[in-house]
Amino acid sequence: MPLSSPTPARIKMESRALTLRYGAKVAVRSVSLALPEHQVTALIGPSGCGKSTFLRSLNRMNDLIPGSSHEGTVLLDGMSIHDRNVDVVDLRRRVGMVFQKSNPFPKSIFENVAYGLRVGGMKDKAELDARVEKSLQGAALWDEVKDRLGDSALGLSGGQQQRLCIARALAVEPEVLLMDEPASALDPIATAKIEELIYELKARYTIAIVTHNMQQAARVSELTAFFYMGELVECGPTEQIFTNPREKRTEDYVTGKFG
Numbered sequence: 603m604p605l606s607s608p609t610p611a612r613i614k615m616e617s618r619a620l621t622l623r624y625g626a627k628v629a630v631r632s633v634s635l636a637l638p639e640h641q642v643t644a645l646i647g648p649s650g651c652g653k654s655t656f657l658r659s660l661n662r663m664n665d666l667i668p669g670s671s672h673e674g675t676v677l678l679d680g681m682s683i684h685d686r687n688v689d690v691v692d693l694r695r696r697v698g699m700v701f702q703k704s705n706p707f708p709k710s711i712f713e714n715v716a717y718g719l720r721v722g723g724m725k726d727k728a729e730l731d732a733r734v735e736k737s738l739q740g741a742a743l744w745d746e747v748k749d750r751l752g753d754s755a756l757g758l759s760g761g762q763q764q765r766l767c768i769a770r771a772l773a774v775e776p777e778v779l780l781m782d783e784p785a786s787a788l789d790p791i792a793t794a795k796i797e798e799l800i801y802e803l804k805a806r807y808t809i810a811i812v813t814h815n816m817q818q819a820a821r822v823s824e825l826t827a828f829f830y831m832g833e834l835v836e837c838g839p840t841e842q843i844f845t846n847p848r849e850k851r852t853e854d855y856v857t858g859k860f861g
């Protein structure tokens with residue numbers, strides 16, 4: 603499978619012949635995929651085809667799963683993320699992640715966003731205040747919470763909690779955002795807000811999003827990558843993947859013949 607980059611955009615991240623295993627089981631097989639800078643790449647495909655495994659490998663979250671291993675390369679700005687001198691904490695700061703289920707800490711709204719900053723050593727109150735506000739603004743949540751930053755994050759609605767988790771990811775100023783079905787647990791209105799937000803965020807970040815929702819992929823992404831049984835079947839401009847895919851398996855999936 604050739605690297606796919608339909609526009610001359612700079613490549614922010616890419617995998618080359620990346621194979622991922624859990625023990626002896628291959629979950630992702632020889633995937634080469636490029637994420638152009640400041641674009642949204644949607645990863646679609648039936649359950650169990652390796653989308654989340656692939657996504658998690660981009661900031662080495664898979665390293666945390668016992669028995670997992672990889673072959674091949676992942677490059678961030680042209681540098682291997684597996685090089686010996688790569689600090690994994692710094693990699694995860696640069697490549698942030700938002701999960702399917704919002705997972706706020708049982709702390710105040712403010713402390714949820716400030717958490718990564720404090721871990722990174724930021725102590726100055728004015729600096730923390732400014733960064734928390736900027737992150738909540740960036741996640742389109744500020745106006746809803748600015749008068750109750752000291753309240754528990756667990757009192758927010760599901761959609762607000764998910765935007766809080768996005769604010770938490772933004773606080774440490776990442777370059778890439780990995781989103782694993784960020785709206786699948788939300789109602790249509792909260793989902794629409796997340797989708798609007800993704801649209802705004804791509805001006806500053808490079809985004810990869812796993813979604814089961816094909817309309818969502820069509821709405822938010824420039825590129826769509828179709829995975830099937832651990833392989834990348836094809837990747838191309840989203841409109842082309844949905845209207846004129848090269849591969850029969852892609853066509854069958856996007857037209858709902860299986861999935």
Ligand SMILES: Nc1ncnc2c1ncn2[C@@H]1O[C@H](COP(=O)(O)OP(=O)(O)OP(=O)(O)O)[C@@H](O)[C@H]1O
Pocket residue numbers: 624629647648649650651652653654655656667
């Ligand atoms: N922690 C794990 N240990 C062992 N096998 C795993 C683990 N996580 C995933 N797998 C297996 O790897 C394969 C790919 O799973 P993965 O979760 O990446 O797929 P997916 O496309 O994201 O699925 P879904 O859409 O259902 O979330 C599946 O066969 C799955 O059972």
